[in-house]
Amino acid sequence: MASGAELTPTSYMNHHLTNLTSSVGEGAFWTLHVDTLVMSLLLGILSFGFLWSVVRGATSGVPGKRQAFVELAVEFIDDQVKSTFHGDRHAFVAPAALTVFVWVLMMNAMDLLPIDIMALIYEQLGLHNWRSVPTTDINATFALALSVWFLMIYFNIKVKGLGGWIHELVCTPFGKNPLLWPVNLLFNLVEYVSKPLSHSLRLYGNIYAGEIIFLLIGMWAATGLAGTIFGTVLGAGWAIFHILIITLQAFIFMMLTVVYLSMAHESH
Amino acid sequence: MNINFTLFSQAAAFAVFIWFTVKFVWPPLMRAIEDRQKTIADGLAAGERGKHQLELASHRSSDALKEAKQRAADIIAQAEKRASQIIEEAKGTAKDESDRIIVGAKAEVDQEVFRAKETLRQQVADLAVAGAAKILRREVDAKTHAELLTSIKAEL
Numbered sequence: 238m239a240s241g242a243e244l245t246p247t248s249y250m251n252h253h254l255t256n257l258t259s260s261v262g263e264g265a266f267w268t269l270h271v272d273t274l275v276m277s278l279l280l281g282i283l284s285f286g287f288l289w290s291v292v293r294g295a296t297s298g299v300p301g302k303r304q305a306f307v308e309l310a311v312e313f314i315d316d317q318v319k320s321t322f323h324g325d326r327h328a329f330v331a332p333a334a335l336t337v338f339v340w341v342l343m344m345n346a347m348d349l350l351p352i353d354i355m356a357l358i359y360e361q362l363g364l365h366n367w368r369s370v371p372t373t374d375i376n377a378t379f380a381l382a383l384s385v386w387f388l389m390i391y392f393n394i395k396v397k398g399l400g401g402w403i404h405e406l407v408c409t410p411f412g413k414n415p416l417l418w419p420v421n422l423l424f425n426l427v428e429y430v431s432k433p434l435s436h437s438l439r440l441y442g443n444i445y446a447g448e449i450i451f452l453l454i455g456m457w458a459a460t461g462l463a464g465t466i467f468g469t470v471l472g473a474g475w476a477i478f479h480i481l482i483i484t485l486q487a488f489i490f491m492m493l494t495v496v497y498l499s500m501a502h503e504s505h
Numbered sequence: 506m507n508i509n510f511t512l513f514s515q516a517a518a519f520a521v522f523i524w525f526t527v528k529f530v531w532p533p534l535m536r537a538i539e540d541r542q543k544t545i546a547d548g549l550a551a552g553e554r555g556k557h558q559l560e561l562a563s564h565r566s567s568d569a570l571k572e573a574k575q576r577a578a579d580i581i582a583q584a585e586k587r588a589s590q591i592i593e594e595a596k597g598t599a600k601d602e603s604d605r606i607i608v609g610a611k612a613e614v615d616q617e618v619f620r621a622k623e624t625l626r627q628q629v630a631d632l633a634v635a636g637a638a639k640i641l642r643r644e645v646d647a648k649t650h651a652e653l654l655t656s657i658k659a660e661l
Contacts, residue, residue, distance in 0.1 A: 261510060270511040277515060281522050288530045295533055297540030304537075311534055332531035336523045371515075376508060380515035 246456055253352060253452055255366040256374060270374055272364075277371040280343040288339070314338055317492065322499040330498050333388075337381065338491040344371040345444055345483035349476055352451050372444045372486075375437070382437035385494050389432070392501035405504065436493050443486045447479050630658040 256270040291307045300308060318331040347370040359367040371377040393402045406425045407418045454475060458468030634654060 265507065266509050268509045268511075269514060270509070273511055274514050274518070278518055281518060285522055285525055285530065288526070292530050292534045292537075295537040297537045297544065300537075300541075308534065308538060311531075312538070315535075327531065327535060329527060332527040333523050335531065336519075336526040340519075340522060374511065376511035377515050379508065380512045381519055383512070384516045384519050 244459075249456060249459075250452055252366065253356065253368070253448075256368055257364060257366045270376060272367045272369075273371045273374040273377050276347065276369060277340070277344055277377060280347070280371070281340055284339050284343050285336075310339070311335060314491070318495050321492070321495050322502065324502050330495060333498070334491050334495050337385075337494050338487055341372065341381070341440065341490050342484060342487035344377070345440075345487055347371070348373070348444055348447055348451070348479060348483060352448070353455055370444060370448060372440055373448050375441050378437040378441040379433070381440075381490070382433040385436065385497055386429075386433040389497045389501045392498060396502050397504055401504070432497060436490070436497075440486050440490050443482060447475075447482055450475055626658065626661050629661055630654065633657065633661075 257272045259269045259271045261267050261269055288307060291303050295304055314335050315326070315331055318326045318334050322330050324330070350369050352369075355369050356367070359365075368374065390402075393405075397405065407421050409421060410424065411417045411421050451472065454468050454472045457464045458472070459465075
């Protein structure tokens with residue numbers, strides 16, 4: 238692209254799939270993906286600021302259009318949580334689910350921005366490597382999943398007590414027999430390890446794959462007139478289909494969050 | 506796919522956003538929604554109550570109407586009865602009055618007849634005396650023959 242180097246499929250892909258990094262310390266771990274952080278923070282501030290501005294002027298009388306829209310979203314999530322979580326959902330779980338859904342949906346929706354036009358704009362701003370979609374960064378999805386995982390452990394201990402939780406770890410699902418304790422513990426360990434992995438990788442994989450498809454279509458569009466025409470049609474089709482995927486993935490991510498937190502609240 | 510410090514920054518941002526939503530977004534909206542639900546429920550209950558009261562009122566009004574009709578019919582019947590009674594009474598009074606007038610008139614007529622007879626008798630007596638005087642060609646002393654004249658008068 239605008240990098241000046243010769244444009245090959247590999248360089249095109251690499252250009253679009255490289256984060257803007259910033260080193261904060263020694264070693265490979267101590268780097269920040271600035272684009273991921275800035276985009277996700279911007280989107281978060283935008284969407285929660287919007288929610289806040291609507292909610293601050295919320296009336297219990299006849300709601301305006303914006304309030305009705307926000308209420309629609311909130312009640313949709315509240316209904317989902319109500320069917321899964323049986324406790325005081327208003328204290329934490331339901332608003333947390335709202336946060337997850339709105340934020341993930343907004344981050345996923347960045348995938349619909351035309352990828353090369355955005356790259357051009359970022360280039361004008363002096364940002365050579367800048368990825369618009371935070372959820373195509375494994376760090377972002379894993380951060381969310383890991384936060385949910387810690388919340389899960391926190392609520393396990395808070396609701397059942399440390400002893401109760403350990404009891405559950407060693408005595409379920411197969412039984413209380415001491416011979417079965419190692420098996421139970423192993424089983425639960427696998428479950429606890431697999432939860433954040435599947436939680437984060439599902440979202441990451443879907444959105445990352447979606448972006449790759451957009452890139453492939455973009456590459457095809459660069460091959461000639463026929464490629465441009467087909468690329469346009471396919472790109473539009475994929476974008477329309479992708480609206481479903483980004484919403485569905487945000488919903489699945491939210492539902493899994495609610496389910497994990499509900500399981501932490503319920504004793505076996 | 507390199508895990509790095511972004512993870513923790515992202516998790517911190519997530520925590521802040523969750524805290525913000527729990528604290529500032531969810532409760533006011535829920536309060537507004539619940540208030541509205543309560544208002545709507547109250548309104549529906551009030552509507553139901555109003556409907557019930559309307560039903561009661563219409564029952565009461567139809568009862569009152571029925572009673573009023575009944576009373577009106579009673580009053581009319583009574584009035585008719587009274588009217589015919591008054592007519593009967595009037596008829597009776599009129600008959601008595603007419604009877605009395607007739608009796609009075611008869612008495613008067615009898616009296617008149619008696620008086621006329623008396624006058625006639627007097628005149629005839631006078632006439633007879635005059636005739637007799639003429640016949641006797643002399644003045645009959647009325648005083649001396651009073652007894653005689655009276656007996657003649659009585660015979661007339």
